[in-house]
Amino acid sequence: MSVLGEFGVLVNHTNCSCALCDLAKCRCLIPGRSYPGFWTQWTVGLGEWSDMRMPRPPVDDLHFNFFRAQHTTAYVERYLHEHRYDGLSLYDRIRFLFTVTRITRRENQWEVQGDHGSETFRTSKVIVASGLASKPNMPVFPGLAYFDAPMIHQKDFGQSSVLSDGDLHKVVVLGGGKSSADMVYACVKAGKSVTWIIRKTGGAGPGFLLSPEGKGPYKDAFAIGSTRIAATLTPSILLPDTRWTRFLHGTKYGRSLVGSIWAGADKQTREGANFRGRQNVLDGFELLEPHTPLFWQNGTGGLLHKQDFWDVIGQNVHIHLDDITKVEKKLIHLSGGAKIPTDVILCGTGWSKTSFDFFDPEETLRLGLPHKFEEEKSEDLAEWARYEQAADSKILADFPMLAEAPEHFQKSPETTPYRLYNGIAPLSDTSIAFVGFTSVANYFRGVECQAIWATAYLDGKLALPSLEVQKERVARTVAWSKRRYLSNGELGNFFPFESNFYLDGLLEEVGLKSHLKGWFSYYFVPSKAQDLAGLKDEYITKYGNI
Numbered sequence: 001m002s003v004l005g006e007f008g009v010l011v012n013h014t015n016c017s018c019a020l021c022d023l024a025k026c027r028c029l030i031p032g033r034s035y036p037g038f039w040t041q042w043t044v045g046l047g048e049w050s051d052m053r054m055p056r057p058p059v060d061d062l063h064f065n066f067f068r069a070q071h072t073t074a075y076v077e078r079y080l081h082e083h084r085y086d087g088l089s090l091y092d093r094i095r096f097l098f099t100v101t102r103i104t105r106r107e108n109q110w111e112v113q114g115d116h117g118s119e120t121f122r123t124s125k126v127i128v129a130s131g132l133a134s135k136p137n138m139p140v141f142p143g144l145a146y147f148d149a150p151m152i153h154q155k156d157f158g159q160s161s162v163l164s165d166g167d168l169h170k171v172v173v174l175g176g177g178k179s180s181a182d183m184v185y186a187c188v189k190a191g192k193s194v195t196w197i198i199r200k201t202g203g204a205g206p207g208f209l210l211s212p213e214g215k216g217p218y219k220d221a222f223a224i225g226s227t228r229i230a231a232t233l234t235p236s237i238l239l240p241d242t243r244w245t246r247f248l249h250g251t252k253y254g255r256s257l258v259g260s261i262w263a264g265a266d267k268q269t270r271e272g273a274n275f276r277g278r279q280n281v282l283d284g285f286e287l288l289e290p291h292t293p294l295f296w297q298n299g300t301g302g303l304l305h306k307q308d309f310w311d312v313i314g315q316n317v318h319i320h321l322d323d324i325t326k327v328e329k330k331l332i333h334l335s336g337g338a339k340i341p342t343d344v345i346l347c348g349t350g351w352s353k354t355s356f357d358f359f360d361p362e363e364t365l366r367l368g369l370p371h372k373f374e375e376e377k378s379e380d381l382a383e384w385a386r387y388e389q390a391a392d393s394k395i396l397a398d399f400p401m402l403a404e405a406p407e408h409f410q411k412s413p414e415t416t417p418y419r420l421y422n423g424i425a426p427l428s429d430t431s432i433a434f435v436g437f438t439s440v441a442n443y444f445r446g447v448e449c450q451a452i453w454a455t456a457y458l459d460g461k462l463a464l465p466s467l468e469v470q471k472e473r474v475a476r477t478v479a480w481s482k483r484r485y486l487s488n489g490e491l492g493n494f495f496p497f498e499s500n501f502y503l504d505g506l507l508e509e510v511g512l513k514s515h516l517k518g519w520f521s522y523y524f525v526p527s528k529a530q531d532l533a534g535l536k537d538e539y540i541t542k543y544g545n546i
Helices: 006-010 070-082 178-189 221-225 243-250 252-273 309-316 361-366 378-398 443-458 467-489 499-510 519-524 535-543
Strands: 002-004 018-020 039-043 066-068 100-106 109-114 121-123 126-128 151-153 170-174 193-198 317-321 324-328 331-334 339-341 344-347 432-434
Touching: 039 221, 066 070, 100 361, 170 178, 178 193, 178 309, 178 344, 243 252, 309 317, 378 467, 432 443, 443 499, 443 535
Parallel strands: 002 018, 002 126, 126 432, 151 344, 170 193, 170 344, 193 317
Antiparallel strands: 039 066, 100 109, 109 121, 324 331, 331 339
16 A cells, blocks of 8 residues: 555554655755744644644643644654564655656556655555645746746745845745734744735635643643634534534524634634724734634634733734736736835745646546536536535524624635535545645644555455545535535635544544543543554454554
8 A cells, every 4th residue: 555645644554655745955854844933733642643742842842731833743753663574664665756746557566656756655555644734725927927026935034044134134024824924923023024915816815823821731732722622612513412512503592602602712812913993003014814703614724822922913913905907027916006026936835726727637636526518528527516505404494603604704715615425535446545735734644544444444344434425424524514614615625613523523533532532521621542442453353454
């Protein structure tokens, strides 16, 4: 079996021939993405895998249990070297500097080809685990060929010389999400003159940047979000059907309670930033206020790690909510008439939604991966539309809140959504699986549970429902995701608040339950990595050796 991509670390058989890392430019798994001011979005005890603890970072590298990302890099490197199977470590199984250029299905075998005449692998099974953050989304502007200055994606910011190069003094950062915010802050702290541009049309505007502080018994915000009780506060098809969830989402009193909790969190976040009343800030600071309520998650966001973030941004950064019309030599033109000189553009513009260039278009369509609408037969598009419409009616009946979306930016989808069963398995081929292509709150926990499900799936251990039922479930997930998360939900793979219940569902299908605790711990204790520690032995007891 061949495993492709960074999220393949947990996907391991003793007969696995290799893991192909098609992203690394050096002999490490997370190349160049970390830098001194880069912090995790996960916390101690949650940002790890169940079979190896990560040492607690020193106090200076902690903020409400969040920590500098360099500790995750070191942890993953150690994990690769210390986990050995059949005499080979995971590190030994990786082919670094191997860019996958083509994957084809021939005579019941998969053929995986690399660039520059590198070796070709033939295997009966493939797991694609390159994830959602493998192919940078780089904007293109008129005049770019004459810009004559660096243009750097967030992926490469850590290994660039932007922060230390004195010749790169004027910096422009693009994008409204957390990655852009991190780069803006780092550049200001490095003494740069920074302009932050968030596009006015074609985007969801600035994202929510939340306080990392916890409440009550919870030490940090991630701990709160990692409880199942918090997950019940979102109207979701992934919730268990209980009296509590029926009350929350099926009664007007419950919906009022849910709405007031979300409104309170929204208000607290806006008041913390004080977008319209903060003193001693540059003009334009108010443009960072999110356009839609926190509940809907229509834009990208994240948790802050710097207590002085809003003061630093407000007092030092020139902010524009505008569109770039063209660029010329070290100069950016905005539609509102402003001209901004710069020595470098930093792009916090996210990732390509279609990162499957190694498949032919026909294969992409067959496997249910995102593809252009015109590549699919009209009758097939109509069939999926019928499935989604039927699902949508039931979703609105079960979750009336989802019919009340506020006025918002809705990005027109450029591709079809993911049509993978459980976000992992194609409906047409049981020899290939996709791990790491759902957006969940905790990717460590996410890929560990997905790896277990994918292993059972590829080994033929699962009793899957009929093809018709699989189609209905896929369509229901897509329809719900669009309703719940608006533009972010268009691909049908966005489960940030209901991650625990999604992953519980995967393990339930495999027939595993050692991760489940008593009712109080189940609902109120954050889901930690160690909760999953018994799954491997439980799996082996149930199915035999992996």
